[in-house]
Amino acid sequence: MPFVDIGPGPDDVAGTAKTEVTLTQLPPGGGSRTCFRCEDWFGWVDELGQVPPADRRVARGAETDLASIPPFLWGLFSSYGRHTMPAILHDVQCDAAKAARRGPGGAPLRAHRRREADDLFRRTLAEHAQLGIMTRWIMWSGVRLFGSLWVGVSVVLGVAVGLLHWxxxxxxxxDDVLSHVATEPWLAFLGWVPSGFAWVLRQLSERLAADQPFGSILLAVGGLTLVLVLLRSVERASPTSPSRWSPQAFGSLLGACAVAVLVLPPMVPLVLVTVVTRLLLWILDLVLHVTWTHVLRMVPQAWRPARRLPRKAPPFPGGFPKP
Known part of the structure; x- marks a missing residue:
């Protein structure tokens, strides 16, 4: 079950498995994503010698941001590697699913095609990238849940509420780790950043320590998640077929929810420390920027440093620009 080189023609298929892909980095756009253009034609087949169907083909010129891993999880999962081609194919299929929503099939057709893309993504992670069982199921659950943003947000919110209580x-x-992030003398003036995060965590934990209002909040978040999952499970296989509730889609989403509930708690310390550290770096960048653009302008030109700092303010770390 490999990737294979293909051509623009419907029957232009190589007889050997594809192991390399050529990408060109695109100029930065308005957002924080770094995108690439695929310079190859390739597709996914069940066995060598077969012709990949149209929905499993990547055409030359397709744009991708590779694996959409949140930057605060880069310590665990990379955005490229052996899973690069599975990620490119998944991006192409997701774009096709979004386009289907604007057609006569609407949201149910998009939901069906997105589920098929997510399932194929997990399969290619196993058969092509040969990632570990847990790794590929975590990556699959991420794309499955956040294929519908509100489903993913509700699951993360439920996990956060449970952690704060239990x-x-x-x-x-x-709290202890955050309190030591800015202990160095040259970072003492930024100590309020990790201390502020730690204070907010303590306050939330104390508010949710009792069974109430914790029970009511968790019940509300769980109910909202279930409603969103039920709505997301309405699919149609083609633009002309009727919309139906799909047990397969419902089970798939519940499975992704279960994986998230199991794996998110151990990741929380890494996520919080990474976010706080990135915020500290951004503040230091901003201080240097303000120092150059406002303070050093008052210094005579002859006394200014020869090497100039960027005049553009650094981007806020909420976007976590990719390198």
């Missing part, structure tokens, strides 16, 4: 030792450990 995992006081985890919160204490994160």
């Amino acid at each position: 995992s006081a030792p985890v919160i204490d450990a994160v």
Whole structure:
């Protein structure tokens, strides 16, 4: 079950498995994503010698941001590697699913095609990238849940509420780590940043320590997630077929929710420390920027440093620009 080189013609298929892909980095756009253009034609087949169907083909010129891994998880998962071609094919299929929503099939057709793309993504991670079972299921659950943003957000919110109530030792450990992020003398003036994060965590943990309002909040978040999953499970296989509730889609989303509930708690300390550290770096960038553009302008030209700092303010780390 490999990737194979193909051509623009419907029957132009190589007889050997494809192991390399050529990408060209595109100029930065208005957002924080770094995108690439694929310079190859390739597709996915079940066996060598077969012709890949149209929905499993990547055409030359297709644009991709590779694996959409949040930057605060780069310590665990990379955005490229052995899973580069599976990620490109998944991006192409997701774009096709979005286009289907604007047609007569609407959202149910998009949901069906997105589920098929997510399932194929997990399969290519196993058969082509040969990633570990847990790794590929975590990556699959991420694309499956955040294929509908509100489903993903509701699951993350539910996990956060549960952690704040049940995992006081985890919160204490994160609090302790954050309190040591800016202990160096040259970072003392930024100590309020990690301290502020730690204070917010403590306050939330104390508010949710009792069974109420924790029980009501968790029930509300769980109910909202279930409603969103039920709505997302309405699919249609083609533009002309009727919309139906799909048990397969419902089970798929519940499975992704279960994976997220199991794996998110251990990731929380890494995520919080990464976010706080990135914020500290951004503040330092901003201080240097303000120093150059406002303070050093008052210094005579002859006394200014010969090497100039960028005149453009650094981007806020909420976007976490990719390198």
